[in-house]
Amino acid sequence: MEPETLSICAPDGTPLGASCWTVPDARATVILHPATAVTQAYYAAFAGYLAGRGFNVLTYDYRGTGRSRPRSLRGYHATMREWVDEDVGAVTRWxxxxxPNLQLLAVGxxxxxxAIGLSSETARLRAAVxxxxxxxxxALVRGFGERLRVRFVLRVLAPVLCALFGYMPGRRIGLGEDLPRGVMLxxxxWTAMPRYFxxxxxxxxxxRMARVDIPLLVLGFEDDPWANRQAVDILLSHLPNASIERRNIHPREAGVPAVGHMGFFRRRCEAVLWKSVGDWLLARVEEPAHAAG
Incomplete structure (x- = not known):
């Protein structure tokens, strides 16, 4: 199944490139919110899988990235707060x-x-992953070498490159996609603060996160040096009213050699990890809202 390509207009007029998989007799609609410096194309295989399970699926790119990128990023203004406050809200409302007759779900x-935790539009969701x-x-990144590398990129390289180019040339240094200067800085x-944002x-x-009161499935992976247990603990401590099911998964449990921070969305995770998430989403759609909350 091929998705429809479309453009969604944010409240301030910024066009957001998006893709929508629409299936007959869909059970619900799932919105996929991407990671930093990752475009929606990375999630296409997973989106197609969810469509095969009976969901409409919407993917998109934050402003300044992927199909939402202007002709030039030099001097282009965007921040992560705008991603959450403007872009996430726009695609959720769309x-x-x-x-209108289907429940909304999200995977972030x-x-x-x-974004799911911070956006006021999360109130529209039935559940999220x-x-x-x-x-x-x-400071919480696991492994001395990786921690040193991350600090060098974020504290030293990013300010210099943003000053030189007017944006963060992520592709040139293997950091994923290029990013607007304001997003990167x-x-x-935030990464330098003891408790992040x-x-x-x-x-x-x-x-804002205390407002979230929907069921959440939270997936962490034992070989992820960034989203390790301690770092996830901080995030979840600010979601006191959500109904949280937390799973810490070792790659061997998923039958794969590695998952890390990016691997969940690779097709090799379909048999175990994708299936478990698809099952969880379908269960949330089928059960009464009061039972899940």
Whole structure:
């Protein structure tokens, strides 16, 4: 099945490139919120799998990335807060309007999970899955070498490259996609804080996450140096009203050699991990809302 390509307009007029898999007699609609510096194309196989399980699926790119990228990123203004406050809200409202008779679900990868926790539009969701989502504190990165590398990229390289190019040239240094300057520098600033964006009063993250009262499936992987247990603990401690099912998974349990921070969305995870998430989403659709909450 090939998705329909479309454009969704954010409240401030920014066009967001999106793709929608629409299936006959869909059971519900799933929105996929991407990770930082990862475009929607990375999630296409997983989206197709969910469509095969009977879901409409919507993927998209945050402003300044992928199909939502302007002709030039030099001087282009965007922040992570705009991703959450503008883009996530826009695609959620679009899905609700396009499929008004279906329940809404979401899957968020890394910062996409943060978006589910922070967005006021999460109130529209029936349930959500957080994949490798964590408080991205650089001091908590597991492994001395990886921690040193992350700190060098975020604290030294990012400010220099953003000043030189006017944006973060992620492709040139193997950091995934290029990023708008404001996104990169805001992200870098949060990683230096002891509790990530929970220490940024402008985000008001603790209050916003306390509003979330839906069922959440939270997936962490034992070989993920970033979204390790301690970093995930910080994030979940600010979701006191959500009904959380947490799974810490070793790659051998999934029958794969590695999962890490990015591997869940690779096709080799279909037989075990994708199936378990598909089953969980279908169960949330089928059970009464009060039973899940």
């Amino acid at each position: 899905a609700a309007a396009c499929f 990868h890394s910062v996409g999970g943060h 957080l994949v490798a989502s964590h408080a991205g504190v650089s 805001q992200w870098a600033g 929970f220490d940024d009063p402008a985000v008001d993250a603790a209050r």
